[in-house]
Amino acid sequence: MRSLLSRRGTLLDNAPSFLVRQKPNGAVRVPAPAMPEEDPTSDDLPRPAPATRVTPLRAVGVSSQSAAHALQAAQIAEVEWLTQQSTLTTFRTFHSFAYAARLLFYPRDLTYYAVLYHEDAVWRVLKAGDVDAAEPAFRHFVEQAMRLAEAEMRRAHLEAQNDQFARLIAESEAHVERARVDLQRGGAQDQEVALRQQEVRKELAQLEARRVAAQAQLSKLQRQMHQLTATSNENVPHLPSAR
Known part of the structure; x- marks a missing residue:
């Protein structure tokens, strides 16, 4: 033994x-x-079992340190109070319409806050003791804000398109109205011009008739004058010229 x-x-x-x-x-x-x-003389005794390997445990300090830097939820009132005290430093910010995301730092406790806002009010908060853990949370809130703002972007785009269409429709209606007025005025002018042309042609015909009558009368008077002149010349005596 x-x-x-x-x-x-x-x-x-x-x-x-x-x-x-x-x-x-x-x-x-x-x-x-x-x-x-x-x-050596006893073959019936059992052989000893092989030794079992035991994996050594990790140190407790490593897990506690990683837990201190891990991402965790934070209270909204905590961030609101720190914001009112002006003790937070803004590292990153993103804003789109009514949604915003910020990466804030509290120097006193070396704490990082990833905050999502709606209408400038704190909506969700995550905090961590390490920037490597807080950065993914901030990017997650940025993606969420962008996704939520897509409808606002679409609404703004559609409103702008509708305003543009309304302006184009108003301009087109104005052009159509001006063209219609121009056609109406042009038609009225055409009628006035046609009536004026008829009156002018009628006046020309009357003047032409008066001219022909006046010319005939003038020719008759000229012939009469010529005859009278010839008759008067016949009665003039032939007197000898003085030397």
Whole structure:
């Protein structure tokens, strides 16, 4: 029995480190299976089981440090109070219509806040103790704000299109009205011109008739004058010229 215990202690002293399970306050050895003395004459005794590997546990300090930097939810009143105190520094900001996202930093506690706003009011808040954890939250809020603002963008675009169409319709109606008025005025002018042309042609015919009559009368008077002149010249005596 003493020989068995001595051999057991030798095996534990020479065991590899992964067979020892670590605890925060010290290492505790895993008891090794009992190793019976070898008896060459005894074949019926069971062989010792092989040693089982035990994966060493990670240190507790690493998990607690990562948990301190992990992303977590924050109260809206917390960010509102810090904003009122003007103790937050804006690292990044995004704004689209009624939605906004900001990455804020609180220097006193080295805390980062990813905040989503609606109508300038705090809507959702996430905080972290590390910027690498807060940046994805800020980008997530930016994507959410962009997605929510798509309807506002579409509404603004449609309103602008409708206003443009309304202006084009008003301008087209004005052009049509001016063209209609021009046609009406042109038709009225055409009628007036046609009536005036008829009157002018009638007056021309009358004047032409008067001219023909006057010319005939003038020719008659000229013939009469010529005859009278010839008759008067016949009565003039032929007197001798003075030398």
